[in-house]
Amino acid sequence: xxxxxxxxxxxxxxxxxxVKVTSEFLDSIQRITYKQIEVIVVDNASAENADVLKERYPxxxxxxxxxxxxxxxxxxxxxxxxxxxxxxxxxxxxxxxPDFLEHLVKKMEEEPGVGVVSSKVIFFNSDNILQYxxxxxxxxxxxxxxxxxxxxxxxxxxxxxxxGHAHGAAMMVKREVIEKIGLMADLYFLYxxxxxxxxxxxxxxxxxxxxxxxxxxxxxxMTVGRENPLKVYYMTRNRILFLRRNKKTLMVALFMxxxxxxxxxxxxxxxxxxxxxxxxxxxxxxxxWNFFHYRIKQNPQLSxxxxx
Numbered sequence: 001x002x003x004x005x006x007x008x009x010x011x012x013x014x015x016x017x018x019v020k021v022t023s024e025f026l027d028s029i030q031r032i033t034y035k036q037i038e039v040i041v042v043d044n045a046s047a048e049n050a051d052v053l054k055e056r057y058p059x060x061x062x063x064x065x066x067x068x069x070x071x072x073x074x075x076x077x078x079x080x081x082x083x084x085x086x087x088x089x090x091x092x093x094x095x096x097x098p099d100f101l102e103h104l105v106k107k108m109e110e111e112p113g114v115g116v117v118s119s120k121v122i123f124f125n126s127d128n129i130l131q132y133x134x135x136x137x138x139x140x141x142x143x144x145x146x147x148x149x150x151x152x153x154x155x156x157x158x159x160x161x162x163x164g165h166a167h168g169a170a171m172m173v174k175r176e177v178i179e180k181i182g183l184m185a186d187l188y189f190l191y192x193x194x195x196x197x198x199x200x201x202x203x204x205x206x207x208x209x210x211x212x213x214x215x216x217x218x219x220x221x222m223t224v225g226r227e228n229p230l231k232v233y234y235m236t237r238n239r240i241l242f243l244r245r246n247k248k249t250l251m252v253a254l255f256m257x258x259x260x261x262x263x264x265x266x267x268x269x270x271x272x273x274x275x276x277x278x279x280x281x282x283x284x285x286x287x288x289w290n291f292f293h294y295r296i297k298q299n300p301q302l303s304x305x306x307x308x
Contacts, residue, residue, distance in 0.1 A: 006036040007085040007109070009101060009172070012078030013092045014071060016044040019052055021219065022092040026057045034101035040078040041092075044068045070189035071168070072197075079183060080303050087178065089194075091169040093219040095124065103214040104172045107160070115177040115206025116198060118166035119214035122154060131218055132167040133158035134210035138195060140251045141258050143239045145195070148210075156212070163210040168194030170216040173201070180204055182299035185245070190230070192238035199246040200299070229282035236286030245296055259287070 011029065015022045022041065029039060040061045043050035045068045054062045063077050075089050086108060090096070096119075104117045121132035133149030145165070149158050171194060181200045184193050198208055243255045264287060271280035 006034060007105065008083060009034070009037050009086045009088055009105065010040060010078070010082030010084030011037055011088045011090055012040045012042065012075050012082065013090050014042045014044055014074035014078075015046060015050060015053070015092050016068065016074075017046045017048050018092055019046075019048050019050065022053060023056060025090075025092045025094060026053070026060065028095035030057075031098050032096060032101055033098050034105070037101070038083060040082060042074040042078045044070070044074045069186060070193075071191075072184035072188055072193040073186040076183040076186055076300055079178060082175075085175055086172050087175060088172040089168060089170070090216070091218065094121075094169055095217045095219075096170075097215040097217075100170075100214040100216060103211050107209055107211055108172070108174060111207075113205075113207055114209055115174055115201045115204070116166050116208040117172050117211050117214075118163070118208070119170040119216040120154070120158075120210070120212050121167050121169055121216050121218050124217040124219040128154045130154050130158075131220065132169075132210075133212070134161060134163035135165045135167070137164040138199075138242070140243070140247055141254050142263075143243050143255055143259070158210070158212055160212045161210055162207050164208070165195050165198035166208055166210075169218050170214075173197075174206075177201055177204065177206055178302050182301045185299050187296070188234075188238050188241065190234040190238075192235075192242045196242055196245060199242075227279070229278050232279045233282040233286040236283050237289045238286075240287065240290045241296075244290065 013022065013025060038061060040063065041053055042063045042065060044065050050062065050064060054060060061081065063081065065074065065077055069077065079087055086105065100119055104119065107117050108114055123129045123131050130149040130152050132147045135147050136145055138145035181204050185196050188196065202208065240259065243252055267283055268280055271283065
């Protein structure tokens with residue numbers, strides 16, 4: 001039973017052919033000082049045998065999906081069985097500071113209007129180099145938005161503050177928020193899903209906070225890589241999809257004009273100049289996808305049987 005000072009937190013992580021890195025993640029979780037947790041590992045139809053995780057760490061809840069449902073779909077499977085007051089999405093390619101969770105819970109418990117909190121994210125095995133110390137707003141015309149502090153050395157120069165959006169590698173959401181707005185939009189599959197989630201949460205009247213005292217170390221790009229066709233396809237496809245889902249018609253029209261007449265020619269010429277024809281094809285496929293998918297399916301809902 002969770003105590004008053006330590007409500008139950010459901011930590012959800014998604015594994016895809018990453019038994020080694022997920023094991024390192026779970027070793028890190030075993031060292032944290034916040035004890036009222038449950039850890040849910042969702043295996044997204046890995047070729048590797050994910051059962052070894054349950055054998056090594058019998059205290060986890062292992063969900064084995066028959067299909068690779070992507071980042072959002074995997075987390076949604078975890079949310080459906082989670083019992084906590086708070087749901088923490090934590091990438092399996094992260095390791096955490098022992099006291100990282102207390103700071104997130106404290107903010108949530110003290111301020112009912114806060115719907116999401118996100119940790120400071122530092123590149124793993126770097127000289128304390130930041131990846132995320134908050135974020136700006138997504139620009140409605142370009143669809144671009146950036147993290148604060150990226151590639152800077154952390155001198156504690158960024159304090160906890162309300163922010164534009166959370167970092168999907170370490171993002172905690174109140175159960176009541178998900179009950180209100182629904183689960184993550186699994187149609188994204190990869191990239192932009194947490195941005196979409198944050199927009200919906202803000203539109204529901206909640207704020208999003210960056211918590212400087214909570215530290216997570218991220219082994220960036222261990223799953224997908226820095227630049228490959230899969231990443232280029234989904235980044236392009238979902239950048240457009242995000243604007244379509246979250247902005248008004250006029251803003252979407254302006255964005256599409258910008259993207260069609262500026263972003264498409266610029267990126268195409270750059271890929272051709274570099275001889276990256278595979279990336280060019282992926283980019284154009286991501287762009288074209290949105291013209292063949294007019295209808296945007298509804299967000300999945302948290303099972304009412306799990307509430308309470």
